[in-house]
Amino acid sequence: NSVRVRIPASTANLGPGFDTLGMALSLYAWIEMKAADQTTFHLYGDEMKGIPVDKSNLIYQVAQSVFKEAGVAIPELEISMYSDIPLTRGLGSSASAIVGALVAANELIGARLTSSKLFDMATALEKHPDNVGASLFGGIIAASWDGEHADYIRIEPSSDLGVLVAIPDFQLSTSKARDVLPEQVSLTDAVYNISRSSLLTAAFAAGRLDLISAAMRDRIHQPYRASLIPGMSRILNEASDHGALGAALSGAGPTLLALIDKRAGMGQELEEFLLRTLNEHGITAK
Numbered sequence: 041n042s043v044r045v046r047i048p049a050s051t052a053n054l055g056p057g058f059d060t061l062g063m064a065l066s067l068y069a070w071i072e073m074k075a076a077d078q079t080t081f082h083l084y085g086d087e088m089k090g091i092p093v094d095k096s097n098l099i100y101q102v103a104q105s106v107f108k109e110a111g112v113a114i115p116e117l118e119i120s121m122y123s124d125i126p127l128t129r130g131l132g133s134s135a136s137a138i139v140g141a142l143v144a145a146n147e148l149i150g151a152r153l154t155s156s157k158l159f160d161m162a163t164a165l166e167k168h169p170d171n172v173g174a175s176l177f178g179g180i181i182a183a184s185w186d187g188e189h190a191d192y193i194r195i196e197p198s199s200d201l202g203v204l205v206a207i208p209d210f211q212l213s214t215s216k217a218r219d220v221l222p223e224q225v226s227l228t229d230a231v232y233n234i235s236r237s238s239l240l241t242a243a244f245a246a247g248r249l250d251l252i253s254a255a256m257r258d259r260i261h262q263p264y265r266a267s268l269i270p271g272m273s274r275i276l277n278e279a280s281d282h283g284a285l286g287a288a289l290s291g292a293g294p295t296l297l298a299l300i301d302k303r304a305g306m307g308q309e310l311e312e313f314l315l316r317t318l319n320e321h322g323i324t325a326k
């Protein structure tokens with residue numbers, strides 16, 4: 041009895057929706073899990089280097105938390121993982137590992153835990169619901185978390201909505217990208233973000249791609265993170281001149297995300313602009 045799950049990468053925040061909005065991407069990790077006599081790991085792919093292959097492994101630990109919650113014991117596991125999601129680039133690689141482990145372990149025991157319970161467990165591990173929500177439910181997720189329970193709505197993205205990402209070839213840890221944030225923001229900036237985040241969520245739900253460029257602006261995290269990602273400010277300011285509906289830092293970065301209207305067919309020029317701008321700031325990206 042072996043279980044295999046495919047989990048999408050994700051982009052968090054989408055500009056104004058800090059720790060709130062997430063979207064699944066067509067970039068994946070796979071986890072296979074079965075009960076075994078002895079715990080073993082098979083990790084495939086360039087992104088798996090340096091990941092522990094003993095019981096301190098995150099996937100093993102998360103699986104055990106599912107078994108404990110469900111009141112069953114499967115102490116030894118054979119775990120295989122393959123991932124195309126680059127690590128520490130703002131594409132939700134840790135969220136995808138957590139969600140994959142939760143879903144695979146839960147399937148192994150006949151889906152005894154609800155997906156809402158899995159979402160709460162995943163959010164408790166990540167401390168924000170945006171990446172894990174998108175990885176678990178797919179599509180676009182608007183979520184809130186009270187420290188124990190996460191509520192969410194899943195929005196099916198418009199079929200005209202396309203995504204481009206430029207992935208710099210340096211790593212940036214989420215903790216480093218959170219350390220530069222202020223502890224308090226002004227009421228003006230809070231209102232600036234709440235209004236745009238609300239408008240962006242409603243625009244996604246209504247398929248109003250024309251509202252995205254006005255809605256995808258942020259004052260509470262990206263301005264502070266700009267110093268960590270050379271070229272980012274220029275990309276956020278100018279991406280719309282090159283065919284983007286809007287641009288944002290993907291999660292905590294350093295990946296940059298641009299949304300496009302697939303009907304407009306300007307992806308090529310935009311891609312060149314993203315890579316060239318990063319290059320001009322000394323950053324190689326793909």
Ligand code: HSE
Pocket residue numbers: 052053058059060168170171214217218261291292
């Ligand atoms: N919302 C999180 C952040 C996502 O921006 O820090 C990164 O894990």
